[in-house]
Amino acid sequence: xxxxxxxxxxxxxxxxxxxxxxxxxxxxxxxxxxxxxxxxxxxxxxxxxxxxxxxxxxxxxxxxxxxxxxxxxxxxxxxxxxxxxxxxxxxxxxxxxxxxxxxxxxxxxxxxxxxxxxxxxxxxxxxxxxxxxxxxxxxxxxxxxxxxxxxxxxxxxxxxxxxxxxxxxxxxxxxxxxxxxxxxxxxxxxxxxxxxxxxxxxxxxxxxxxxxxxxxxxxxxxxxxxxxxxxxxxxxxxxxxxxxxxxxxxxxxxxxxxxxxxxxxxxxxxxxxxxxxxxxxxxxxxxxxxxxxxxxxxxxxxxxxxxxxxxxxxxxxxxxxxxxxxxxxxxxxxxxxxxxxxxxxxxxxxxxxxxxxxxxxxxxxxxxxxxxxxxxxxxxx
Numbered sequence: 001x002x003x004x005x006x007x008x009x010x011x012x013x014x015x016x017x018x019x020x021x022x023x024x025x026x027x028x029x030x031x032x033x034x035x036x037x038x039x040x041x042x043x044x045x046x047x048x049x050x051x052x053x054x055x056x057x058x059x060x061x062x063x064x065x066x067x068x069x070x071x072x073x074x075x076x077x078x079x080x081x082x083x084x085x086x087x088x089x090x091x092x093x094x095x096x097x098x099x100x101x102x103x104x105x106x107x108x109x110x111x112x113x114x115x116x117x118x119x120x121x122x123x124x125x126x127x128x129x130x131x132x133x134x135x136x137x138x139x140x141x142x143x144x145x146x147x148x149x150x151x152x153x154x155x156x157x158x159x160x161x162x163x164x165x166x167x168x169x170x171x172x173x174x175x176x177x178x179x180x181x182x183x184x185x186x187x188x189x190x191x192x193x194x195x196x197x198x199x200x201x202x203x204x205x206x207x208x209x210x211x212x213x214x215x216x217x218x219x220x221x222x223x224x225x226x227x228x229x230x231x232x233x234x235x236x237x238x239x240x241x242x243x244x245x246x247x248x249x250x251x252x253x254x255x256x257x258x259x260x261x262x263x264x265x266x267x268x269x270x271x272x273x274x275x276x277x278x279x280x281x282x283x284x285x286x287x288x289x290x291x292x293x294x295x296x297x298x299x300x301x302x303x304x305x306x307x308x309x310x311x312x313x314x315x316x317x318x319x320x321x322x323x324x325x326x327x328x329x330x331x332x333x334x335x336x337x338x339x340x341x342x343x344x345x346x347x348x349x350x351x352x353x354x355x356x357x358x359x360x361x362x363x364x365x366x367x368x369x370x371x372x373x374x375x376x377x378x379x380x381x
Contacts, residue, residue, distance in 0.1 A: 028057040029297040032067060032085040035060035037146060037275055039317040046304050054297050064091040064275075071103040071280055086298045090142060090278045092125055096132030096357045099141055104278040106139035111299040114306035114324075118144060122323045125274060125354050133357055142276030145305045146320035148248040149352060150189060150271040151341055153233060153255075156262040158242045166243060168266045169197040173216075177223055180242040182235050185227040187370035188355050192271045193245060194220060202271050203356045207365040217373050227374075236261060247273065248341060252319040255341070265344040269351025275320065277302050308333075315342070 043058055050056075061067050067089055074084045090098060098104045109115050115123075127138040152166045159165045162176055172181055172193075183190055192202035194216050207213055225241050233254055235241040248263070255261045279298070304310050311322035312333040321343050325332055336343055344352070358366065 028055040029294055029301065030057045030059070030083070030085040030087075031298075031301065032059050032061060032070065032088045034064055034067065034089040034275060035062050037089060037318055037320065039313055041317065042305075042310055042313050045310065045313070046301060049304065050297065051300060052293055052297060054293055059085075061089075064089070064094070068094045068098065071098060071278075072101065074280060075101065075103055084280050084282060086279065086294050087277050087301065088280055090276050092142070092144075092274045092276060092354060095126065095128065095142055095276065095278075098278065099128055099130065099132035102281055104141060105281050106141055107143060107279060107302075108299070109140050111295075112143070112303050112306075114303045115140075117306050117324045119323060119327045121354070122147070122274060122326065125356075126276060142278045143302045143305075144274040144276050144323045145302070146314060146318065147272060147274040147323055147326065148320045148342075149265055149273070149344060150193070150245060151248050151251055151263050151265045152243055152245055153236060153251045153261055153263045154243040155236055155239065155260055157260045158239070165262060166264050166266075168268050169193050172223060172243065172245070173197075173219055177243055179223065179225055181220075181224045182232040182241045182244040183220075183224050183227050184229045184232055184246060186229055187366050189245070189271060190220070190227075190373075191217070191366055191369060192355065193266075196266065196268055196270065199268070202353050203358065203362075205359065205362050207362075207369060213369065214372075217369065221373055249319045252342060263341045265341060265348055267348060269348060269353070270344070272352050272354045274323070274354070277305075312336075 038058065038060075043056065047056060061070070068091075071088060071090070074081055088104075090104070122144040123140075124134065124136070126140050126142040126144060127135055128141050129135040129138045152169075152172070154166050156165065159176070164171075164174075164176075166172070171177075188202070191207075191213075194213060195202050195204055195210065198210060198212055198216065200210055204210060225235070232244045232246050233250060236244055236254075237258065248265075251261075251263050255263055305314065306322070306324055308324065308331070311324045315321040315325060315336055316333065319342070321336070325336065325343065326349065327346065332343070
């Protein structure tokens with residue numbers, strides 16, 4: 001699965017060869033992006049409005065984890081690479097670490113005329129200090145260009161004969177799903193959905209103030225057949241599980257290919273994620289001629305993604321939605337308003353949250369709760 005897989009694609013070698021073969025940074029605007037997150041038609045439309053004559057070199061990569069590793073490789077190479085990319089897709093879950101490791105640099109918001117189209121929660125998500133912590137006065141470290149949520153996928157043909165289908169997190173605890181659920185192998189996601197069920201924040205600062213947490217986690221674990229962040233949906237296709245929790249960017253393509261699969265964004269709110277454009281730190285500054293041209297082109301690309309026509313194309317032709325449509329129902333393009341898994345109702349969004357950086361104490365509590373759960377599960381009855 002694209003969002004949280006830790007598997008690194010063999011495409012890394014092909015990409016490295018491609019970048020090494022380019023003679024210098026002046027030749028093109030180089031963008032390394034998550035595959036299927038940018039429609040080909042969008043690139044064609046951008047080429048038509050580009051204000052300067054500069055080639056575009058957009059290279060897809062299959063996994064967000066691989067994109068983050070590429071940022072690391074550029075910084076840790078024994079000899080600085082001659083070329084990196086000008087922009088890279090990064091999932092918000094990696095933003096703090098990327099800042100702390102000095103892998104990326106802040107964006108110049110003054111050069112982004114459409115920044116004000118971005119709703120405040122998305123702006124706040126990328127305003128960070130130099131340690132990667134949220135800061136209202138921080139610099140902008142990423143440009144959100146699409147987002148999605150965590151949802152419940154389920155087998156309609158199995159649950160509809162029983163007279164119900166999931167509507168909220170609490171349905172995962174129903175006896176009909178005993179031993180028939182697959183969950184991501186992710187502490188923040190699993191603990192987050194339990195916290196949402198209990199009416200608490202997914203970014204709870206002190207888990208000791210949630211007395212029901214351990215009991216609810218144990219009960220959910222008894223419902224769960226297995227945990228996996230890369231293969232949690234396949235069991236639905238072979239009837240090995242009847243429900244799975246996962247990211248809408250994975251679930252929506254599966255729904256399009258198999259009418260037996262349904263999905264719902266839980267009514268009590270969910271966890272949100274966002275894909276960002278980030279600007280890598282350049283390991284070498286020896287190639288300076290023409291850099292301003294690349295900078296102007298990358299700013300124009302980011303701004304272009306936030307224009308209504310481009311945002312509409314991105315939202316209708318990928319498995320995620322532009323942030324400019326998130327909190328303004330009046331701006332929804334035709335065909336998007338009735339796609340409630342892609343774009344949940346405003347009442348659900350208002351109760352949903354991004355997974356934000358935790359304090360060291362809070363992070364330790366999450367790790368401890370997750371370790372205790374997984375150890376208990378591996379021990380068996």
